Amino acid sequence: MHTGVSHPAGGQGGRPLSTVRLHAGELTLSYDRRTVAEGLDVTIPDGSFTIIVGPNACGKSTLLRAMAGLLPPRRGTVYLDGAAISSYRTKEVARKLGLLPQSSIAPDGITVADLVARGRYPHQSLLRQWTAEDEFHVTTAMRATRVTDLSERPVDELSGGQRQRVWLAMALAQQTDLLLLDEPTTYLDIAHQIEMLDLCADLHGEGRTLVAVLHDLNHASRYASHLIAMRAGAIVAQGDPRDVVTEDLVREVFGLPCEVIADPQTGTPLVVPASRQARRLLETPVDATG
Ligand SMILES: Nc1ncnc2c1ncn2[C@@H]1O[C@H](COP(=O)(O)OP(=O)(O)O)[C@@H](O)[C@H]1O
Ligand SMILES: [Mg+2]
Numbered sequence: 707m708h709t710g711v712s713h714p715a716g717g718q719g720g721r722p723l724s725t726v727r728l729h730a731g732e733l734t735l736s737y738d739r740r741t742v743a744e745g746l747d748v749t750i751p752d753g754s755f756t757i758i759v760g761p762n763a764c765g766k767s768t769l770l771r772a773m774a775g776l777l778p779p780r781r782g783t784v785y786l787d788g789a790a791i792s793s794y795r796t797k798e799v800a801r802k803l804g805l806l807p808q809s810s811i812a813p814d815g816i817t818v819a820d821l822v823a824r825g826r827y828p829h830q831s832l833l834r835q836w837t838a839e840d841e842f843h844v845t846t847a848m849r850a851t852r853v854t855d856l857s858e859r860p861v862d863e864l865s866g867g868q869r870q871r872v873w874l875a876m877a878l879a880q881q882t883d884l885l886l887l888d889e890p891t892t893y894l895d896i897a898h899q900i901e902m903l904d905l906c907a908d909l910h911g912e913g914r915t916l917v918a919v920l921h922d923l924n925h926a927s928r929y930a931s932h933l934i935a936m937r938a939g940a941i942v943a944q945g946d947p948r949d950v951v952t953e954d955l956v957r958e959v960f961g962l963p964c965e966v967i968a969d970p971q972t973g974t975p976l977v978v979p980a981s982r983q984a985r986r987l988l989e990t991p992v993d994a995t996g
Contacts, residue, residue, distance in 0.1 A: 722785040727752050734781035735768050742768045743939030755910040756917045757926040760936035766919045767808050770886050774805040800828035804877040808888040812861040818872050819857040825879030847878035866893030887918040903929050927951050927974040935959050951975035
């Protein structure tokens, strides 16, 4: 594989790195008896737009939940600003880091405006109730995600794509420099996927650190400044998408023979799956054809 791709070799151990805001060392992640990942080291470069790709059920959502402090690791530690994330109070974490979960269920009958306003909850207290600043961040977040016109509609009556934008608005209203987004483009048609990714790129451009799980390797290659490829609870490769997304990698991670060409628009890797016919030929042993 090309240089510039780092393979996880461990080594960073279970200590906070003073220079990185969000990282994790030697994570073991499990649900009851099912272990999803073991000895996982993850570093999110500050100011990056990190995109995580990998097959279904390889542990992407589990990792994101752990990095957000919602799933306590069985072993290892997630570090946020130099301290174990478990050492912060929930509201403190929520003022530093926002998570858009893969599937979220809104409270029954809640309106768009009220749900987005919940993003301000971490900033409130008994002494500090709703302020003009809260109002400003809610309005701005709704404008950025184009849900202003929906503000009085109940969330449960919206389309999947509209709902996705409302949840993102809530995460934006939270005003955190770190944003973790689990499949923010699912349910969106191609134009709205690009719109969502452009919005993410804008947030990244403003200096935020973003971590997103995406399924589309071509979109991931276009937008990621740092790509992490996962398989079976482990990081297989990470780095610049141009170095990471290769035919070998796609075959190793997804089991899919493909061709990787340059995206005619951006020059970034464009994955073209091998045709059904080509895949059949690949599966046929050479000396069995005569
Ligand atoms: N709440 C849960 N309880 C038990 N097992 C779970 C739970 N959530 C996910 N898993 C299992 O953990 C593994 C990783 O899941 P997940 O992180 O959601 O994968 P991905 O997001 O990559 O599709 C899967 O085998 C899944 O079935
Ligand atoms: Mg998932």
